[in-house]
Amino acid sequence: MEYRFLIYISYSYSIPVGNPLEVAIFNRGYEVQWFADEQDGKENLKSKSNVLTEIKDVIDYKPHIVLTATNMVPDFISGLKVQIFHGFLAQKRPSKKHIFSEFRIRGFFDLYCTQGPSTTSIFKQLEKKHKHFKVMETGWSKVDPLFPIEAKAEGTLPVIMIASTFTERLSLAYNDLVYDEIKRLSTTGNYMFKMVLHPKIPNHIVEKWKGLTNEFFTFYDTTDLIPIFKQSDLLFADTTSAIQEFLLQKKPVVTFNHTFPHNYLIHVTETSKIESSFNQALTPSKELINNINAFILELHPYFDGKSSQRILDSCIYYLHEDKSGLRKKPLNLIRKFKIRKRLKHFSFTSNSQAFTLEKPQKSSFESIPLSQDRLKLTAIIPTGNEIHNIEAVLASVDFADEVMVVDSLSTDGTYDKALEIADTVLRREYQYSASQKNWAIPQAQHEWILLVDADERVTPELRAEILQILNNPPKDNTVAYWIGRNNHFMGEPVKHSGWKNDKVIRLFKRDACRYQDKNVHAEIIADGTVGHLKNKFYHDTYISLDKYLVKMNRYAWWQAKDYDKKTGRLTGYHFIIKPFWGFFKHYIIQGGFRDGVVGLTIGYIQGYTVFMRYAKLWLLRKKRS
Template sequence: MFIHQSYAYAMLRPLQQAIRAQGGEVCWFLATDEVDPGFLTADERRLMSVDEVREWQPHAVLVPGNVVPSFIPGIKVGVFHGFNSGKINSRGREDHFEIRGCFDLYCTQGPNTTAPFIELAKQHGFFDVVETGWANLDPLFTPCADNPYLDASDPRPTLLFCSTFSQKYSCAKKLVPQIEALRDSGKWRILVQFHPKMEQQVIDTYKGMQNDSLTFVETDNVIPLLQAADLMLCDTSSMLLMFLLQQKPVVTFNTQTPQPHLLNVTEPEQIAGALDLAHSHPAELMAAIETFSNQLHPYRDGRSTERVLVAVNNLIESGLGHLKSKPLNLIRRFKQRKSLGYWRW
């Protein structure tokens, strides 16, 4: 398990559980200082260096991120850290479909991502694509009996407010007055959760807003939050896509890609009314959410983990002989060696 952020723990643990159930062994490598080792449990083994990884010789490296070094042994599997939220990178391309020459296999989430990746596989020739569903979502479709974010004694609807960290797209700073007003109305039970890279000043502002109607949540596992909420207010965070799969409505503020399955507003003053409308579950909106969900992630059986492992094991057994060599990517490889302080060959 090769991870760059703490949220990757929860994303990979369903896979870890399934691998162990099959008699396999799992180790973790924390690739950046942004990963909190305190989230590792007592029974999880951490490899402390690249040398330890190379000595352990993994058969496969599962990565919920964009890159993985070529000097890490094993087939490289992209399992994604989110859905395609339509974000455009500095090259003017959708970041979700950016091919960086690192992976041998992409385990895609549903038809609307599988088709583009298959076309990219034909174009590049150095990776396979298998539609498996997103293993991270298996727990989403399993009720959580001891969800810490549920409050049976509070009859108010629960609003989950999420925001991405990018200043270009984030609505967190802009909507402070509106969130305060929603809190003070007493109408909602509000849960607030931000991307781990969110500006600390913004985090501190929302922490300072906490009372009986608003709770700021820091967690490495967002699944219980998604299950606990009745509706979501968001910007472009890919968490909104996970939320929609539960057939729950989302209000967005100035999203990059307005769609029929979202209630998008462009002015802060429109938020309160949009939330009321969303909570009424209008038929047209809910039908659009169902249609979109079937394209995004049609798998609601909680068995995407099994499909990922089948795809990985098939590639391990068949080998990489049918694939072209990956591009040299000399600059990226140098940066990866520099970031990990590894210069052996």
């Protein structure tokens, strides 16, 4: 199905929130436009070609989904109104009452895509209270480019980033003593400073700090902070929300006159102690690092750079969801007048019900009615530490009559989240994939099974095709179906590299199919005919390069066990020729070079995995595993 997205902002600092979403939308082949309701946002969107400049153009565009990184959004335009946030909660005060006041419900939104447990827990309480919106935890799109975290080259000067909030009472940028100390330190040659200031800080303050520019001090006039985050060893700040973003790298933050002594920060109240605090941060204690880790697991426990994709999955899922149980949004007359005044568009139209798209448009499966006597379906999702995937994959199989999660003793919260959503949750110690799946299949309630890995998504088109089969079951001996996969790696679609025609048997009859008893790459053995579906899974196996290599190492070990019986004496052929052939086949013969850096990476990893398979087989035979 073709979806129309609108990214709605006010100020330029929200553009980095929307950029990763724009990329994810384009990668899926959907349409996306931008709109800013303030002049600052309009000016900074001029470099983009997909921008609507007038509110009447937004109305005519008729978006299906409005991704909003500002506090208000027009109620008179179409689409599911989704709050994606323009910042983290700054946590400037400890009071619970104050925290709830920061989570202000303004009555415009149908869906809140929250950043992590610390925000989700409170929004879930507000969801129960107000009952006119839904809350889904997805992670925050703005920090997607922050991952994977890259190690800094050794032997370089420590880089200190300086950032400040715009409120004069809280901002270090207005403090003359801080200015004098940074000016002194920037001439010592001991540190490299990189500074940014909030766009709302007055120009005379900005020009004052720009005047410090020298070999060791650089001022950046930008709202895209992530490249500077990556280059920096520590952050010097006040109460700015950039603190939370920076901490996701597990790097220390020194704060000046912060309003609350959080244990994951190094606090300074006197300018004479700034330099010693910098040195303390550059050799952080284990206690500080542990405190940072504990904080960010509550703030944003997603380190895969895929929050944008989870947001899209959640939006598309909720766009089609029945919302008849929701209350109407509040009248909200004063705020509605303000947004009309800002946009100079005084419309009497007001969409008080959450927007729902009932049926796919431009799809070969226009409308799939569910007959009373259709075949029932169990969806099985194997998991193992998949907290970053669990909600989105379960949302994509919500049409199944039974949703069963088979969890391999996860320790990251996957099991608890599955208990909240799935119909059935089973736990079993992991041996290997085929063993886990063959154990789960007989426990399904229904005859037909759809097995979906946690890093896969059932697209609306595939869902419709599956429902069509359940409504009109095959009259021949078809007991299973091949399903293709649109593969992605490192955030990019893989069109070659041997993955182009990737397919798996995933829709099948419970009592007619079993997986081969193999450690790796086991496929279904079907007692009957196997058909083919036209539509494909969305599949993105990449979490981070480090974790992907760990996964490939694990596969190599399992393959070594499978290859032991059919491999003769190990020679240079196995350790040199076969790994080189693995790379050559994927990168040259199967066109991996056409996939750019992604194709080169896949080719290298394939060759590396072949080498590790035989290295581990050698160790296995030497009983050195």
